[in-house]
Amino acid sequence: MMEFIPLGTSSASIVQDRGLSSYVLKCNGDVFLFDCGDGTQFRLRKAKIRLNRIQAVFISHLHGDHYLGLFGILVSMSLARRTRPLIMIAPEQLQHKIHTVLGIHGEVVDFPVEYVSLEDSFEFGEVYSDHHIQVTAHALDHGIFCVGYRVEKQDQHRVNGTLAHRLGITKPEEFQRLSKGETIQLPDGQEISPDQVINQEKTIFAYVSDTRPCQAAVDLAKNADLMVHEATFSHTDEKRAIATKHASALDAAKVAQSAGAKKLLLTHFSARYPDVTVLENEACTIFPHSEIAEEFRVYRIDPDFEGR
């Protein structure tokens, strides 16, 4: 199980009390931050998420509303005596900007920042993995270099008891060896591999922002349990969406449908919609499991989710 918490759902021009792009994914005690608009450290504080629990930051692109909160966060992490490295997955120009503003390691920021720098020519690939999750990025279609992220969490390997008994597996040690990934031999000589009896459950989360609808967005969200997609505009403002290389709520819904996602959260709302439920209604005409991302709400990402 993972948890997703939107911290900021406004596009560039802030309105009402909405924050700029920033999202938290929690997994096995670690916190992952996706984008980091100006003011994000105050929203993390409001969400009661300690800065130094952040393991890695994933930046989609270098428009100000998606990364300008990083400087303040890095300073605050340092003041909070962080020592463990922070992993920073981002377009390559970010490293130079951070060094210019804050100095190289040891001046203002006295803990290691490990950059995974994505060059403009980057198209697709794994950008992060640990014991629990694997993250891949795909280049999107936003005018400037921009990527979306897909997080796959391998859930605990569990031997399926029904399948196991059907194959004649009965001893506890046989179950244990299979769950460790070993192939076993039964008394009758038959070999049983883990693949035959283990449920390989995955939980999948996808973050798609900012972009025109595109195949990369569909690939990112393939079978996602929860996908977040920008919906800056309504389809009634499609010309504006095309001109600014953004998506409409309808575009996002089509991506969700093509990807076979289970649930879609819409975000990155233009200031022109005082009531964003019009965007939710628009998306639901195509993909009924669409919702407006609600700031500070905790969304459980669960492979057992079957829609609302």
Add this chain to the structure above:
Amino acid sequence: MMEFIPLGTSSASIVQDRGLSSYVLKCNGDVFLFDCGDGTQFRLRKAKIRLNRIQAVFISHLHGDHYLGLFGILVSMSLARRTRPLIMIAPEQLQHKIHTVLGIHGEVVDFPVEYVSLEDSFEFGEVYSDHHIQVTAHALDHGIFCVGYRVEKQDQHRVNGTLAHRLGITKPEEFQRLSKGETIQLPDGQEISPDQVINQEKTIFAYVSDTRPCQAAVDLAKNADLMVHEATFSHTDEKRAIATKHASALDAAKVAQSAGAKKLLLTHFSARYPDVTVLENEACTIFPHSEIAEEFRVYRIDPDFEGR
């Protein structure tokens, strides 16, 4: 009359709901921003101050909590279609940082930013003036290059009626010419200069942050109607104040007393004081017109103020 609005009164580590250093001075419809910690654009919004009313920004020094909110504000000003120049008075390294993050004029920020860059060797001088105010800066004592600012507002020249009548001035046109700054000749041949009959009223505001107590702080606040002075620590934590080149509330009060200021607002509070009234009480033992700066409160700065 000027108005002063504190937006953020926290020192580097944010606590409770306090913001990072940022203060607004309003004068004749213009807004001046003093320091600009991370998140300032959201606090300006909360204070209902439109970004594009800001005429000039005065940065004291380049510790992150005093300037990292600038990037987001510049982007938002541009999105709000600002065209008129923004004047940026700051340590010289700021310009390079802004250019590196946001690009030179025309890329992200498409209005002119006019830098008044203060070199590390700067000690004292006028840094800004317009029809209403004159601003001087003094280098303070904070380890890295840091300046405080003194704002003098020349109030409307008014001919003092009592003085004028005593000198034999009776005609409206004589009053008018004197108030325009002209010397007049009375029917008996006597010359009267404006200095003899005009009240030269000034309103004085001073911003002193961050610093050890020093003569420059006293000079900045000389006869100030309102002075703001950092009070990061209590005098009971004096060793810490000295080590980090900050002032205690008691230090600030002594500066206010030496300067002959009318009112002192304390700010830039360390996270170690959950209740900052201890700092107010400490300052009041020396300078009774001391108060904790209250975020979002509007303080009138008035030369007629006689203490509370």
